[in-house]
Amino acid sequence: MKPFTYVRATDPVEAAREAAGHPGARFIAGGTNLLDLMKVQVETPGHLIDINKLGLDKIEKTSDGGLRIGALVRNTDLAADKRVRRDYGVLTRALVSGASGQLRNKATTAGNLLQRTRCAYFYDISKPCNKRKPGSGCAAIGGFSRSLAILGTSDTCIATHPSDMAVAMRLLDATIETVNPAGASRAIPIADFHKLPGSTPHIETALAPGELITGVVLPRPLGGKHIYRKVRDRASYAFALVSVAAVIGPDGQRFAFGGVAAKPWRVEAAEKLKGMEAIAASVTLGAVTTEQNAFKLTLLQRTLGAVLVEAKA
Amino acid sequence: MEIEGISDEGSDGMTRRSVLAAGAMTATLSATPSLEAKPLPKSDAPQLTKVNLNVNGKRQTLSLDPRTTLLDTLREHLHLTGTKKGCDHGQCGACTVIVEGRRINSCLTLAVMHDGDAVTTIEGLGTPDDLHPMQKAFVAHDGYQCGYCTPGQICSAVAVLEEIKAGVPSHVSDDLLDIAYSDDEVRERMSGNICRCAAYPNIVAAIRDVAGENKA
Numbered sequence: 001m002k003p004f005t006y007v008r009a010t011d012p013v014e015a016a017r018e019a020a021g022h023p024g025a026r027f028i029a030g031g032t033n034l035l036d037l038m039k040v041q042v043e044t045p046g047h048l049i050d051i052n053k054l055g056l057d058k059i060e061k062t063s064d065g066g067l068r069i070g071a072l073v074r075n076t077d078l079a080a081d082k083r084v085r086r087d088y089g090v091l092t093r094a095l096v097s098g099a100s101g102q103l104r105n106k107a108t109t110a111g112n113l114l115q116r117t118r119c120a121y122f123y124d125i126s127k128p129c130n131k132r133k134p135g136s137g138c139a140a141i142g143g144f145s146r147s148l149a150i151l152g153t154s155d156t157c158i159a160t161h162p163s164d165m166a167v168a169m170r171l172l173d174a175t176i177e178t179v180n181p182a183g184a185s186r187a188i189p190i191a192d193f194h195k196l197p198g199s200t201p202h203i204e205t206a207l208a209p210g211e212l213i214t215g216v217v218l219p220r221p222l223g224g225k226h227i228y229r230k231v232r233d234r235a236s237y238a239f240a241l242v243s244v245a246a247v248i249g250p251d252g253q254r255f256a257f258g259g260v261a262a263k264p265w266r267v268e269a270a271e272k273l274k275g276m277e278a279i280a281a282s283v284t285l286g287a288v289t290t291e292q293n294a295f296k297l298t299l300l301q302r303t304l305g306a307v308l309v310e311a312k313a
Numbered sequence: 314m315e316i317e318g319i320s321d322e323g324s325d326g327m328t329r330r331s332v333l334a335a336g337a338m339t340a341t342l343s344a345t346p347s348l349e350a351k352p353l354p355k356s357d358a359p360q361l362t363k364v365n366l367n368v369n370g371k372r373q374t375l376s377l378d379p380r381t382t383l384l385d386t387l388r389e390h391l392h393l394t395g396t397k398k399g400c401d402h403g404q405c406g407a408c409t410v411i412v413e414g415r416r417i418n419s420c421l422t423l424a425v426m427h428d429g430d431a432v433t434t435i436e437g438l439g440t441p442d443d444l445h446p447m448q449k450a451f452v453a454h455d456g457y458q459c460g461y462c463t464p465g466q467i468c469s470a471v472a473v474l475e476e477i478k479a480g481v482p483s484h485v486s487d488d489l490l491d492i493a494y495s496d497d498e499v500r501e502r503m504s505g506n507i508c509r510c511a512a513y514p515n516i517v518a519a520i521r522d523v524a525g526e527n528k529a
Contacts, residue, residue, distance in 0.1 A: 003359055006379035006425055032421045035382070036402050048379070050426055076415075080481040085489040096484045100505025101473065103403060105415040106422060236484060236504035 001035075002044040008053055012214055013183045015051050020181035020210035022047040027212060029072055030106040032099075033115045041125055042116075042132055056214055059083070065220035068177075071110035071213045075099070075165065078109060088218060089226030090245050094168035097230045100237050110213035113166055113176065113193070114205065117159035117262070118239055119148060130156045131201040146292040147241060151261040153288050157201030161194055161262050162239050168228060170264035171245040171256035175217045181210040187217070194263030204262070224249020225311045230258070231303050242299045248311040255304065257283060260296060276305035362425045368393065369437025377424055384408045384419035387434060395435035395464045399507075406506035409465035410434050416472035418505075435464035438471065447471050450519035458510035466506045470520045473502045477524075494524050 009015035019025045025047035028034055037043035056070035059081050067088070069078060078084060079095035099107065121127045121139040128137035140148055140158050148158045169190050176188045188206050195203055207213070227246045232238040240259035247254045257265040270282035280301035287297060359378035366373045368391060375390055384401075387393045387410070396419060399407030403421040410419045411433040439445035447467050450456070457463045480492045485501045492498075499520050500513075508516065 001380045004379065005360055006362055006423075008428075028423075028426065031423065031426065032403055032418070035421050035423065039402065052426060076476075076481060080479070082490075085482060089489055092482055092489055093484075096482055096486075100403075100406065101476065101483075101502050102406060102409055102416050102418045102469065102505045103421075106417050236501050 001038045002041065002046075004046055004048050006048045006050065008050045010053055012051075012054055012056070012179050012212055013181070015049050015054065016179055016181040016210045016212045018047075018049050019212070022049075023209075025049055027051045029108040029111045030074070030103075031111075032103050032107050033111065037116060037123075040123060042123060051212070062217060067218045069109050069216045069218065071108060071215050073109045075104035075107045075109070075112060076101070078165075079104070087221035088168075088172060090171060090228050090247055091165070091168040091218075093226065093228035094164040094230075094243075094245060097228060097240075097243070098164040109165070109216055112163050113169075113213065113216070115161075115163055116204075118162050119159040120144060122159060131159055131197075131204075134200070134202045141290070144292070145290040147239065147259075148290070148293055149261050150287045150289045150293055150296050151257075151265050151284065152196040152263065153261070154197045154199065154201070156199055157197035157262070158290070159197070159201065159262055160259055161264065163264070164228070164230060164240065164243060164258055166190070166194070167243055167245045167256045167258035167264040169216065169218075170266050171247060171254050172218050172222065174219075176213055177215045177217060178207065178211045178213050180208060180212075185214070190216075190264070191266070196262055201262075222247045222249070222254070223251065224253075227307050227310055229303055229307050229310070231299060242296055242303050244300075244303050244307045246307045246311065248308075253311075255279065255283070255307075257300060260284075260300060276301055276308055280304050364424050364428050366424070366427060366429075367431040369433060375424070379423060379425045381424050382420050383410070383412075383422050383424045383427060383432070386424040387419060387432070393434050393436050397461055397464055399462065399465075404507070405462070405465075406469060407462050407465040409468045409506065411468055411472055414472075414475070416469050433468070435468060438467065445471070446523050447519070450522045451516070454515045454519040454522065455512070456516040456519040457508070457512050462506060462508045462510075466503070466508065466516055469503060469506045470499075470516070470523070473499060473520065474524055476502065494526055496521060499524075 024045055026045040028048050028050050057072040058070045059073055060068045062068050075095050079092045085092050119140055122129050122132055127139040130138050138157055149160045174190045176193050179185045193206050224247045230240045230243040232240055243258035245256045253271055267283045270279045273279045273282055284297055361376045362379050364375050364377055387396050396410055397407040399405035401420045403418040408418055408420040409416050413430050439448045447470050477494050482489045482492055483498055483501045485497045486492055496517055499517050
């Protein structure tokens with residue numbers, strides 16, 4: 001790891017100000033992704049702001065029947081919260097399908113949203129990567145691309161967002177709450193939070209410099225069957241090749257997809273359709289595949305098919 | 314015992330870096346001059362941060378380069394070498410310890426992030442004369458071959474049974490509101506601990522035994 005200075009913040013706005021005052025600084029919460037990246041020098045922050053003592057570790061009811069999840073609520077605690085297990089089953093299912101027990105004990109809600117792609121070329125500093133080093137090129141296009149994105153890609157980047165939790169939150173129409181260094185707060189719908197690569201794959205979220213996530217708000221629960229189905233290369237502790245989050249009930253159906261794009265993928269228009277072929281065709285409209293990852297089109301359709309069968313069971 | 318001001322600076326004022334640099338200089342005298350070690354710029358000197366930890370019931374006060382992971386703190390500064398370094402990237406689980414009652418990968422967290430925290434390592438679970446039930450069960454069931462992953466496996470296993478008791482769900486829980494012991498639950502929850510010798514069947518048998526599920 002490159003040397004850095006370290007401070008413990010005690011207040012969200014103070015933390016945001018500290019970040020604004022140190023260009024290249026990083027907030028650290030669980031650290032499970034950031035420290036990994038610092039060890040291989042993909043991340044080399046000169047200043048670390050420890051936000052673990054900000055007190056943003058509670059899950060509270062909102063006035064309109066939803067839940068406000070503090071930014072620092074650990075993945076294990078969010079998955080195990082009785083209200084989440086009962087009313088937002090798809091979120092618990094998504095959380096426990098990700099990482100390992102040790103990592104979920106440490107990883108936070110905000111950190112999970114902000115985790116970086118696991119594209120092998122992003123991790124390998126000897127290779128070009130437009131996300132890591134803008135303008136250097138993309139070694140993944142034409143390289144080993146089996147696990148990479150098929151939707152919303154550009155000719156600069158085909159990385160996926162690795163989160164399972166975020167896919168369930170996209171399905172549930174969560175809102176991300178932040179504060180900035182001036183003390184102003186804002187709410188960002190999760191649909192607008194993660195950015196597609198376009199010509200700027202290094203810009204991954206809607207956050208401004210120094211802006212700090214304080215929490216995530218879930219709207220009131222959706223009735224119906226909550227399903228998260230994840231397909232991966234081994235039975236546990238692996239990133240998704242394709243995942244499908246679904247809530248299917250008498251009032252309608254919703255689907256969101258992981259492992260296929262730089263953000264949780266949801267096409268609301270497809271939710272009015274019936275049958276796996278029609279829905280999958282609408283969801284994957286405009287897909288651009290490589291020889292190695294074209295299988296994801298079939299895998300997505302069949303995983304969706306399995307979800308539709310499970311919903312009827 | 315309280316250890317004050319442990320740092321990279323030795324008692325004779327030599328730092329680890331200057332020792333390394335001196336070693337490199339000696340080597341270069343008989344080798345090619347282009348390999349000559351350059352002293353690090355002053356600005357690279359690490360800012361030491363004070364950290365209090367309670368490790369296996371003992372209070373420890375350390376002064377650390379903030380880059381020091383909890384794993385390196387335990388092994389290199391407190392000489393508790395039971396906790397192992399495998400991949401150093403959170404993928405193998407050999408470094409698993411219990412912090413504030415929860416199992417974590419000690420390689421993926423900085424010691425400075427744990428000021429005031431209670432840490433339990435394999436040395437704190439039991440001793441050779443007084444083994445923890447999970448240690449006894451691993452011995453009884455041959456839950457290892459080479460043993461390198463074992464301290465992490467055991468710390469993880471102890472915490473897994475607590476997690477099941479606390480009702481924490483897993484990927485294989487059918488009913489999210491009713492969490493109970495099963496071998497499948499153990500296999501899923503232990504997936505963050507890799508055993509290259511593949512002692513998995515015996516590891517599961519050991520955990521099943523401690524969970525009280527082996528009654529004939």
